[in-house]
Amino acid sequence: MPELPEVETVRLGLIKLLVGHTVVSEVHDTPKGFPNSPNDVGQFLIGAKVTDVRRRAKVLLIDLDTDYTLVIHLKMTGQIVYRGADNFGAGHPNDSLIGRLPDKSTRVQLILNNNAVLYFNDQRKFGWMRLIPTIEVPNIDFMKKVGPEPLEDDFTPEVFIGRLQRRKNTTIKAAVLDQTVLAGIGNIYADESLWGAKIHPETRVKDVPQNMLKKLFTEIQYVLRLSIEKGGSTDRNYVNAEGKRGSYIDFARVFRKEGTPCPRHPDTKIIKIKVAARGTHICPKCQVLKTV
DNA sequence: CACTTGACCTGTCCGC
DNA sequence: TGCGGACAGGTCAAGT
Numbered sequence: 332m333p334e335l336p337e338v339e340t341v342r343l344g345l346i347k348l349l350v351g352h353t354v355v356s357e358v359h360d361t362p363k364g365f366p367n368s369p370n371d372v373g374q375f376l377i378g379a380k381v382t383d384v385r386r387r388a389k390v391l392l393i394d395l396d397t398d399y400t401l402v403i404h405l406k407m408t409g410q411i412v413y414r415g416a417d418n419f420g421a422g423h424p425n426d427s428l429i430g431r432l433p434d435k436s437t438r439v440q441l442i443l444n445n446n447a448v449l450y451f452n453d454q455r456k457f458g459w460m461r462l463i464p465t466i467e468v469p470n471i472d473f474m475k476k477v478g479p480e481p482l483e484d485d486f487t488p489e490v491f492i493g494r495l496q497r498r499k500n501t502t503i504k505a506a507v508l509d510q511t512v513l514a515g516i517g518n519i520y521a522d523e524s525l526w527g528a529k530i531h532p533e534t535r536v537k538d539v540p541q542n543m544l545k546k547l548f549t550e551i552q553y554v555l556r557l558s559i560e561k562g563g564s565t566d567r568n569y570v571n572a573e574g575k576r577g578s579y580i581d582f583a584r585v586f587r588k589e590g591t592p593c594p595r596h597p598d599t600k601i602i603k604i605k606v607a608a609r610g611t612h613i614c615p616k617c618q619v620l621k622t623v
Numbered sequence: 624c625a626c627t628t629g630a631c632c633t634g635t636c637c638g639c
Numbered sequence: 640t641g642c643g644g645a646c647a648g649g650t651c652a653a654g655t
Contacts, residue, residue, distance in 0.1 A: 406631095407632090408632090408633085408634090436633090453632095454632085454633060454634065455631085455632045455633050455634080456631080456632050456633075457631065457632065497624095497625085498625080498626085499625095500625070500626075501625080501626060501627090505626085505627090567634090567635090607627090608627080608628075608629095
């Protein structure tokens with residue numbers, strides 16, 4: 332499930348592979364994958380040159396010289412994969428997690444002037460790709476309400492704690508997953524950072540002491556930075572722009588680790604519970620539920 | 624307004 | 640081997 336580090340990894344790949352190239356044609360299956368009118372696509376995408384690739388929260392933004400932007404949300408199983416004219420990525424084909432493209436999960440294909448193809452694959456069809464005037468991107472509903480970028484300089488412990496106040500009666504896990512509190516955290520990094528801060532995910536926000544919230548702030552930045560360094564987490568579907576897996580999951584302390592020892596307490600096993608309607612992984616020894 | 628739950632989808636896994 | 644059901648989880652809409 333692509334979260335901030337996964338989308339950032341895709342962005343870093345695409346900025347090298349796409350910028351300066353032109354879209355010469357486009358194929359898509361249903362309006363679900365690419366809900367723009369054929370007129371908009373023909374006018375603002377076909378013939379357009381990619382000028383930049385940006386990210387906000389879990390949203391990928393491919394800027395075009397038509398002053399339009401391809402706005403992409405991968406949701407849970409979306410993939411953006413670049414394939415050269417030989418139908419392989421920039422690396423060795425055996426490095427790729429996925430086979431020949433298109434496959435049955437392919438929703439959109441953008442054919443480029445160098446005969447490479449950018450594929451948007453999405454097994455569960457929750458993701459979407461939309462063409463929006465670049466100047467309008469900050470005005471779409473999601474952008475208006477999404478919280479601060481956790482790795483930007485203006486995100487401080489004070490900002491984090493302040494924004495958590497709007498969710499003080501909910502569980503701390505639901506609060507860090509709330510994109511209006513801060514941007515980019517999903518299920519993997521919520522569990523990883525809460526373990527790092529030794530906070531039980533079902534603790535109400537108002538019951539978490541200030542110093543633990545500060546610790547959580549530090550842990551969120553730590554796991555996100557480490558994951559970007561490792562190319563994100565490939566749990567099931569996620570691949571980068573070259574179709575390759577990320578390796579954060581090898582460094583995970585609790586996520587999908589149920590039944591294995593807690594790194595802090597070899598005598599205690601990680602357990603899986605349900606919090607905020609999500610599978611949630613904790614060490615029952617170092618993450619103790621606190622109520623006031 | 625705060626908070627929770629269901630819907631959106633399809634592939635995989637588990638028990639029978 | 641086949642089959643039904645639970646499960647995976649990002650976001651929005653609708654509910655309390």
